[in-house]
Amino acid sequence: MKKQQESSADKKLFVLDTNILLHDPHAFFNFQEHDVLIPMTVLEELDHIKDRNKDVSRDARVAIRSLENTLQDVTPELMIAGVPLNRGDLKDSTVTGHLLILNDHHINPEVSGLPGGENDNKIINAALFLQKKYSQKNEPDVTVVLVTKDINMRLKAKGAGLKHVEDYRTDQLIDDIRFLTKGYEEFEGDFWQNVAAVETTTIGRDTTHSVKAENLENTFINEYLLDDKSDFAARVVKKDDDHIDLLDLGRQRLLAREAWGIKPKNIYQGMALNALLDPNIELVILTGPAGCGKTLLALAAALEMVVEQGIYDKILVTRNTPEIAESIGFLPGTEEEKMAPWLAAITDSLEVLHKNDENPSSSLNYIMEKANIQFKSVNFMRGRSIQNAVVLLDECQNLTASQLKTIITRCGEGTKLVCSGNLAQIDSNYLTAVTSGLTYIVERFKNFEGSATVNLNGVVRSRLAQFAEENL
The missing domain is CATH 3.40.50.300 (P-loop containing nucleotide triphosphate hydrolases)
Incomplete structure (x- = not known):
């Protein structure tokens, strides 16, 4: 699930699984104008996990405290109807959604055909109950979305008839691992053949080249630059709207670096050693x-x-x-x-x-x-x-x-x-x-x-x- 920006006509109700709150104890704050519902089964699972002698118990306790801060001093009726998320730990006027608690124990498991004994099935049944409830109303549709990091649970929910099931992806910055930054950029040919103007400064043993930013628009600080035709190797040390400063490293000099008797076996290890020793x-x-x-x-x-x-x-x-x-x-x-x-x-x-x-x-x-x-x-x-x-x-x-x-x-x-x-x-x-x-x-x-x-x-x-x- 990524942060949504739909209009009020596209209102969504997100049902959170327990593993979402263990992955991110403050996850229910990340749904902007949409409502978040937590089944009672999730609270019970958090209660069982918080006393375990495991690292995950801390996340359970943090989630429980954060929920308590949001729900404190509210009536049971308001807790069922929806408590504004913009209270307690959160003071953000852009968040207009509500937090709801659903007593899912009264929901008939026959709504999905899934056995009612397992906690995952109880949570799925709660989402299916809400989907059926809102689809029968005459008011503008509310899309019910189950959010879980459990792949098998997502498959079960879809098989049981839940239309919208998502992973929690608010902390996901890329959609494909192939786009992950490598930390370096390799150029075809001679790097300097594509640079119109350069100013070179030498201070002590360091030589820095200043080139126009338009030549390297997508670079970032401390990114390494290489080419496949010369000994060129450099690292971006400064960047502004007009110029980019490159620290001249040299491919051969990178390969000649040594630490505790270890020398790089390739240029990638050379760049790594340069960063490690700086x-x-x-x-x-x-x-x-x-x-x-x-x-x-x-x-x-x-x-x-x-x-x-x-x-x-x-x-x-x-x-x-x-x-x-x-x-x-x-x-x-x-x-x-x-x-x-x-x-x-x-x-x-x-x-x-x-x-x-x-x-x-x-x-x-x-x-x-x-x-x-x-x-x-x-x-x-x-x-x-x-x-x-x-x-x-x-x-x-x-x-x-x-x-x-x-x-x-x-x-x-x-x-x-x-x-x-x-x-x-x-x-x-x-x-x-x-x-x-x-x-x-x-x-x-x-x-x-x-x-x-x-x-x-x-x-x-x-x-x-x-x-x-x-x-x-």
């Missing part, structure tokens, strides 16, 4: 297939900046734990030891970086202590303020936009955040490549001068991995 870029987003070097490059750059250059004080490594094992309390040991099964990619990369040492095991222990490498669970990142650290956030494709916002807002002064993920390996039941939080931040941050995105095109792990990526 302390002025506080957020680096690395996307790409399995085996393209995202984790290895991020860790090598982090070690270089913490141990060799002393720019940061520590390395914080974190990722979300799969929903099937979201609670790590049952595993033995400290938090770091409990997180070890999910952070094996990091430890594997550490072993690769030190495999040629005389005593790799001792080297690993020394570096872990020297770089102050800490393993943390995403579930315990809330409420923290991280200062002077490099934060490596792996497997971002399985996080929602709101979860990523929680983590990004933890980063204080002097902290660099590296988010990496493969949009082809999403494990979440309710996320797709276009609705993933990783996709969301790539699009949201592309015009932020403190961030850079690089899609690491090409598998370098092995020819076996490359063949599997291309053919399976």
Whole structure:
């Protein structure tokens, strides 16, 4: 579901499934002039979830509190008729819709033919009941829309006769993953042959070219520019209506960069390493297939900046734990030891970086202590303020936009955040490549001068991995 802008004659009534409020606890505010209905079954599910020892319980509690703030001090009759959404947590005159609570337990399950025992069926029956109710009225039609992130529930609802069923897509910024920003633009031929005028300035070791904005209309800050005929490689460092400033990097110089003994194997890794080693870029987003070097490059750059250059004080490594094992309390040991099964990619990369040492095991222990490498669970990142650290956030494709916002807002002064993920390996039941939080931040941050995105095109792990990526 995207924000709608229809006239009042096209009034809609959105029925929300439980997973919508878990995905976005404030989702019911995002329907503008339309009404939002929450079945009693959804409130009961939120009540059961809020006391679980799982990360999702927090989202359930936030949703319950937000609903309570909107519905406080209203009569039961008004709650059934509809409470204006422009109250409580929301003070926005453009939102003219209402929030309704429906006691769906009295609805006869025979309205759809679906068994009445399952909660999903109860919610579908509520939407079908409302569809039938409004279709029989003589007043202007009200379109009833069930909104759920459960694909199977959408199929069941359509099969039961519900005309309008949608996914929740308010936080979806693109409709096709092919349009996702790669973080670089490759030009055919010689780049400078298409530029009419250029002013070049050299300060110290940095050379900057200023070209007219009309030559590069669709570029954004910290986007990399390449061509296929020369050694040209540059990064957009400044942009206004008239001019665009390009920092000259050079293809060969990018490929010659090194961090903790690791050199780029292709130009995409060269661009990634450039962004990773630049302390002025506080957020680096690395996307790409399995085996393209995202984790290895991020860790090598982090070690270089913490141990060799002393720019940061520590390395914080974190990722979300799969929903099937979201609670790590049952595993033995400290938090770091409990997180070890999910952070094996990091430890594997550490072993690769030190495999040629005389005593790799001792080297690993020394570096872990020297770089102050800490393993943390995403579930315990809330409420923290991280200062002077490099934060490596792996497997971002399985996080929602709101979860990523929680983590990004933890980063204080002097902290660099590296988010990496493969949009082809999403494990979440309710996320797709276009609705993933990783996709969301790539699009949201592309015009932020403190961030850079690089899609690491090409598998370098092995020819076996490359063949599997291309053919399976």
